[in-house]
Amino acid sequence: xxxxxxxxxxxxxxxxxxxxxxxxxxxxxxxxxxxxxxxxxxxxxxxxxxxxxxxxxxxxxxxxxxxxxxxxxxxxxxxxxxxxxxxxxxxxxxxxxxxxxxxxxxxxxxxxxxxxxxxxxxxxxxxxxxxxxxxxxxxxxxxxxxxxxxxxxxxxxxxxxxxxxxxxxxxxxxxxxxxxxxxxxxxxxxxxxxxxxxxxxxxxxxxxxxxxxxxxxxxxxxxxxxxxxxxxxxxxxxxxxxxxxxxxxxxxxxxxxxxxxxxxxxxxxxxxxxxxxxxxxxxxxxxxxxxxxxxxxxxxxxxxxxxxxxxxxxxxxxxxxxxxxxxxxxxxxxxxxxxxxxxxxxxxxxxxxxxxxxxxxxxxxxxxxxxxxxxxxxxxxxxxxxxxxxxxxxxxxxxxxxxxxxxxxxxxx
Amino acid sequence: xxxxxxxxxxxxxxxxxxxxxxxxxxxxxxxxxxxxxxxxxxxxxxxxxxxxxxxxxxxxxxxxxxxxxxxxxxxxxxxxxxxxxxxxxxxxxxxxxxxxxxxxxxxxxxxxxxxxxxxxxxxxxxxxxxxxxxxxxxxxxxxxxxxxxxxxxxxxxxxxxxxxxxxxxxxxxxxxxxxxxxxxxxxxxxxxxxxxxxxxxxxxxxxxxxxxxxxxxxxxxxxxxxxxxxxxxxxxxxxxxxxxxxxxxxxxxxxxxxxxxxxxxxxxxxxxxxxxxxxxxxxxxxxxxxxxxxxxxxxxxxxxxxxxxxxxxxxxxxxxxxxxxxxxxxxxxxxxxxxxxxxxxxxxxxxxxxxxxxxxxxxxxxxxxxxxxxxxxxxxxxxxxxxxxxxxxxxxxxxxxxxxxxxxxxxxx
Numbered sequence: 153x154x155x156x157x158x159x160x161x162x163x164x165x166x167x168x169x170x171x172x173x174x175x176x177x178x179x180x181x182x183x184x185x186x187x188x189x190x191x192x193x194x195x196x197x198x199x200x201x202x203x204x205x206x207x208x209x210x211x212x213x214x215x216x217x218x219x220x221x222x223x224x225x226x227x228x229x230x231x232x233x234x235x236x237x238x239x240x241x242x243x244x245x246x247x248x249x250x251x252x253x254x255x256x257x258x259x260x261x262x263x264x265x266x267x268x269x270x271x272x273x274x275x276x277x278x279x280x281x282x283x284x285x286x287x288x289x290x291x292x293x294x295x296x297x298x299x300x301x302x303x304x305x306x307x308x309x310x311x312x313x314x315x316x317x318x319x320x321x322x323x324x325x326x327x328x329x330x331x332x333x334x335x336x337x338x339x340x341x342x343x344x345x346x347x348x349x350x351x352x353x354x355x356x357x358x359x360x361x362x363x364x365x366x367x368x369x370x371x372x373x374x375x376x377x378x379x380x381x382x383x384x385x386x387x388x389x390x391x392x393x394x395x396x397x398x399x400x401x402x403x404x405x406x407x408x409x410x411x412x413x414x415x416x417x418x419x420x421x422x423x424x425x426x427x428x429x430x431x432x433x434x435x436x437x438x439x440x441x442x443x444x445x446x447x448x449x450x451x452x453x454x455x456x457x458x459x460x461x462x463x464x465x466x467x468x469x470x471x472x473x474x475x476x477x478x479x480x481x482x483x484x485x486x487x488x489x490x491x492x493x494x495x496x497x498x499x500x501x502x503x504x505x506x507x508x509x510x511x512x513x514x515x516x517x518x519x520x521x522x523x524x525x526x527x528x529x530x531x532x533x534x535x536x537x538x539x540x541x542x543x544x545x546x547x548x549x550x551x552x553x554x555x556x557x558x559x560x561x562x563x564x565x
Numbered sequence: 566x567x568x569x570x571x572x573x574x575x576x577x578x579x580x581x582x583x584x585x586x587x588x589x590x591x592x593x594x595x596x597x598x599x600x601x602x603x604x605x606x607x608x609x610x611x612x613x614x615x616x617x618x619x620x621x622x623x624x625x626x627x628x629x630x631x632x633x634x635x636x637x638x639x640x641x642x643x644x645x646x647x648x649x650x651x652x653x654x655x656x657x658x659x660x661x662x663x664x665x666x667x668x669x670x671x672x673x674x675x676x677x678x679x680x681x682x683x684x685x686x687x688x689x690x691x692x693x694x695x696x697x698x699x700x701x702x703x704x705x706x707x708x709x710x711x712x713x714x715x716x717x718x719x720x721x722x723x724x725x726x727x728x729x730x731x732x733x734x735x736x737x738x739x740x741x742x743x744x745x746x747x748x749x750x751x752x753x754x755x756x757x758x759x760x761x762x763x764x765x766x767x768x769x770x771x772x773x774x775x776x777x778x779x780x781x782x783x784x785x786x787x788x789x790x791x792x793x794x795x796x797x798x799x800x801x802x803x804x805x806x807x808x809x810x811x812x813x814x815x816x817x818x819x820x821x822x823x824x825x826x827x828x829x830x831x832x833x834x835x836x837x838x839x840x841x842x843x844x845x846x847x848x849x850x851x852x853x854x855x856x857x858x859x860x861x862x863x864x865x866x867x868x869x870x871x872x873x874x875x876x877x878x879x880x881x882x883x884x885x886x887x888x889x890x891x892x893x894x895x896x897x898x899x900x901x902x903x904x905x906x907x908x909x910x911x912x913x914x915x916x917x918x919x920x921x922x923x924x925x926x927x928x929x930x931x932x933x934x935x936x937x938x939x940x941x942x943x944x945x946x947x948x949x950x951x952x953x954x955x956x957x958x959x960x961x962x963x964x965x966x967x968x969x970x971x972x973x974x975x976x977x978x
Contacts, residue, residue: 165646165683196689204646214646221686228689231644233578233617233627235773236863270578273634276609276641279692360648450649 165359168218172358173547185547188554189223195281195557196226202234202242202289206391206421206450208353208476209286209309215356215546216553228280232271232290237263243428245288248319249310250395250471256319265292272296282560285330294329303560307334307351309473311494312342331560336474337495349556352498353474354549355483355540361452362480365460373457379417379445384463384523387417389455389481392433392448395471396420397491400512402439404468407516412523415443417458421450459484463529464522468515472496479544482506482536487529489518499544505535578772581631585771586960598960601967602636608694608970609639615647615655615702619804619834619863621766621889622699622722628769628959629966641693645684645703650676656841658701661732662723663808663884669732678705685709695973697747704739716973720747720764722886724907725755744973749887750908762969765911766887767962768896768953774865775893778873786870792830792858797876797936800830802868802894805846805861808884809833810904813925815852817881820929825936828856830871834863872897876942877935881928885909892957895919895949900942902931912957918948 174182199217201209213229220227234242241260248254272293277283283304285293294304306327312320312335324344327333332347341348355362365373374381386405390396398418405416418436433448440446447454459465465481467490474495481488482499490496492508500506507522509515522529583602587595612630614622626642633640647655654673661667685706690696696717698706707717719740725733725748737757740746745760754761768775778786787794799818803809811831818829831849846861853859860867872878878894880903887908894901895912903909905921913919920935922928935942 165648165680168683168686204644217687218683226689227687229646229687231617233642235578235865267578270581270631273581274630274640274642276639452648 165214165218168215168222168358170219170223170547170550173545176357176541176545177547181547185551185554186223188551188558189225192554192557192561193224195561196228196279197557198228198230198277198280198283199286200230200232200275200283200290200293201286202232202239204231208473211355211359211361211476212353212549213286215359216550219546219550220553230275232268232275232293234267234289235263238267239289242289245319245323246310248316249288249308249312249323251314251316253316254319256322261322268292269296277302282557284334288323291323291326294326303331304329305332305334305349305556305560306330308340309336309353311336311340311471311473313340315342334556337498340473340494351549351552351556352544353476353479353495354544354546355476355479356546357483359452361456362483363456365453365456370457370461373454374461377447377449377451377454379458380415381461384412384414385417385458385461386414386464386466386519386523387419387458387462388466388468389419389458389477390467390469391420392429392436394428394432395469397468397470398432398436399439400470401466401468401515402436402444404466404512404515404519405444407512408519408523409443411520414463414519414523415445416440417445417447417462419445419447419449419455419458421448455480456484459486462486464489464519466515466519467491467496468509468512469493469496475499478506479540482533483540483544485530485533485537487522487532488536489515489522499539500536501539504532505539506532578627578631581628581635581771583632583636583960583963586958589770589954589958590960594960598964598967599636601964601971602638605967605970605974606637608974609641609692610970611641611643611690611693611696612699613643613645613688613696613703613706614699615645615652617644621886624768624772624774624889625766625962626699628772629963632959632963633966643688645681645688645706647680647702648676651680652702655702658732658736659723661729662701662721662725662736664727664729666729667732669735674735681705682709690715695970698743701736704736707739707742716744717742718745718747718762718969718973719743721753722749722766724749724753724884724886726753728755747969750911753886753907764962764965764969765957766889766892766908767957767959768889768892769959770896772865774869775896776869778866778869783870783874786867787874790860790862790864790867792871793828794874797825797827798830798871798874799827799877799879799932799936800832800871800875801879801881802832802871802890803880803882804833805842805849807841807845808882810881810883811845811849812852813883814879814881814928815849815857817879817925817928817932818857820925821932821936822856824933827876827932827936828858829853830858830860830875832858832860832862832868832871834861868893869897872899875899877902877932879928879932880904880909881922881925882906882909888912891919892953895946896953896957898943898946898950900935900945901949902928902935912952913949914952917945918952919945 217227217229241264244254281302286307327344334349335341388401459481465486465488467478469491472494488506490500492510502508507518630640630642654677657667699720740757747762748754801814872894878899878901880891882904885907901919903913905923915921920931
């Protein structure tokens with residue numbers, strides 16, 4: 153039986169019963185979602201991705217798969233196994249989809265396709281009623297299931313609005329074998345010759361990263377990690393990835409510190425399928441001075457505590473699939489400064505529930521403004537929390553998925 | 566279709582057709598194994614473990630699952646997802662099973678059981694004909710499948726000969742719900758009230774870690790990692806784990822260097838479910854001087870190259886489940902010095918195909934002896950290779966598994 157003490161909840165995968173959402177979304181929403189679930193209760197769903205750890209896909213699939221199973225919808229989550237060479241290649245594909253001019257060699261292509269083939273021999277999906285494949289890593293799987301009798305959907309969590317041509321052309325061959333493609337936002341889509349769907353991401357308000365923490369728990373957590381709170385904290389929580397612009401964050405912080413005293417915290421864990429992360433982390437450490445705390449740890453409770461305790465939360469991305477770390481910070485009522493890109497623009501209405509910035513200079517100015525005005529921080533933060541409650545909780549994402557599955561149940565392959 | 570160029574083979578999960586073993590084991594063995602496979606061809610098998618990366622379980626399950634599927638035996642490999650708190654707890658259970666006096670708190674127990682429960686809701690095994698669960702991490706899964714109609718086996722890769730009493734008593738409750746327990750060696754077993762089976766580990770001779778490399782490939786690989794070969798290399802390849810005694814290795818190396826010039830290489834990757842690895846790695850780095858190269862990387866081709874190029878391979882474990890790194894080194898014809906413990910004693914016959922040692926002093930003496938006698942190194946190495954060919958290749962392990970599955974098919978639950 154599940155245990156629900158707060159200590160356990162913070163150490164496990166989270167609460168996963170829809171009933172827990174009732175205080176947040178109300179009884180009528182709960183009932184509407186339950187009725188939709190009844191319509192797909194007999195379906196068996198399989199998700200396929202490349203890791204259980206790190207990155208936005210994991211953050212979504214962990215609660216989604218647990219919630220669906222808790223509702224009686226049999227939902228599996230399969231992983232593909234890769235090699236270092238495989239993940240180095242898929243990282244290039246990921247960067248290519250985001251617009252970088254990448255050189256994906258014939259050997260890398262052979263390794264990519266061969267590893268996916270090997271995994272295909274070991275993943276058995278005959279009994280499923282729908283298969284959802286996530287991101288580029290397992291994308292070619294579908295080639296090895298040509299006698300499939302159920303819909304296959306590719307969910308692309310990457311912004312495809314300005315892809316590198318050769319990368320897109322190559323992956324299009326696989327994507328168009330699917331029955332549908334799912335994007336986070338309409339402007340990220342590509343004109344694949346398949347049905348298009350949109351499911352905006354969401355956060356799990358009961359996960360260790362997002363659940364309520366008392367002030368005492370927050371202070372204990374920060375001091376346990378050696379993070380002093382003698383000066384206001386300015387924090388960016390993000391993988392060490394150059395699209396997250398950690399060096400731009402350090403630059404903005406240096407400018408801001410000329411006017412207000414503060415401390416910068418940069419915290420992130422490299423996704424286990426991201427070989428570039430270590431190099432970016434090294435560059436960040438070289439650029440940091442003694443006012444900057446750099447932590448490469450994977451501790452969701454620490455992230456939670458930092459989002460609650462920091463005076464300002466930054467997410468100064470220069471490209472962003474959606475920006476779940478922005479959602480998480482807004483859910484805690486934080487004053488958030490986000491890069492004026494991608495999904496961050498769907499979350500932050502500039503000057504209303506946060507700030508959008510286009511440069512380190514702009515970021516620095518907003519840091520100074522916020523650090524000098526506690527009332528403004530509180531005002532933006534409380535509006536931020538309300539907008540997440542309305543639009544970006546897992547209960548809304550679950551409902552989007554139920555709608556999508558219902559539509560595919562009707563038009564079975 | 567699988568590609569078989571050497572470049573691809575070294576970057577993918579390996580060759581996985583039994584036919585590739587014919588030059589190594591002969592046509593009659595191949596035919597005998599194929600006949601056994603025919604008898605279980607209609608079974609569907611599921612393995613469950615905690616990671617695709619790092620550790621001996623992965624080394625065995627990657628080729629085994631691929632080979633079985635290549636033979637037409639539907640074999641899945643499911644992973645359980647954990648949290649940092651979960652893996653910290655299961656590491657304690659692992660250490661407790663190996664005899665350490667561990668304090669496994671009620672909270673850790675609650676987290677352990679809750680995380681496994683959460684995974685159980687998401688792993689659907691109704692269609693399987695046999696389920697094999699590996700090591701302590703997913704052990705409690707069986708509690709949540711009480712209406713199962715197929716045999717469940719627990720494969721314990723840990724030496725249970727001298728366990729910490731409370732740890733064993735706790736895990737026994739779960740282990741005895743299974744239909745059978747599988748150990749690597751008879752002396753590692755416990756008297757659980759279930760059937761007992763023994764499957765010795767084996768290596769995949771076609772994996773990137775074990776496949777043939779030319780001398781030029783070996784030199785290129787070592788120089789690419791900055792490993793000089795101006796002096797003889799003494800190498801230990803092992804996770805940074807105190808049971809592998811890396812500090813004892815450094816001590817032995819220092820003693821040996823008083824008599825012969827050489828260089829020590831310590832290389833290993835922390836398994837992703839081993840939170841203690843980082844601390845051991847730090848201790849090793851502190852103890853190392855400029856003649857010691859410490860590499861925390863996960864590069865199977867580098868391991869392969871080092872096993873082929875080193876004058877002496879050490880595996881100075883003080884506890885050892887089986888010691889696959891010993892098997893791998895012996896397969897390359899290396900002169901191996903192993904700790905006189907566990908499975909290493911089943912592989913090395915002291916003075917015949919390697920050396921067994923009981924202390925850093927003994928290890929130092931054997932290092933000196935081997936470095937001074939090239940003919941002895943070659944003699945031991947060639948016998949080492951032959952003994953692995955006879956007893957420790959994946960084809961033998963596959964046959965053990967077929968025998969086991971045949972026995973359970975006859976006595977279905």
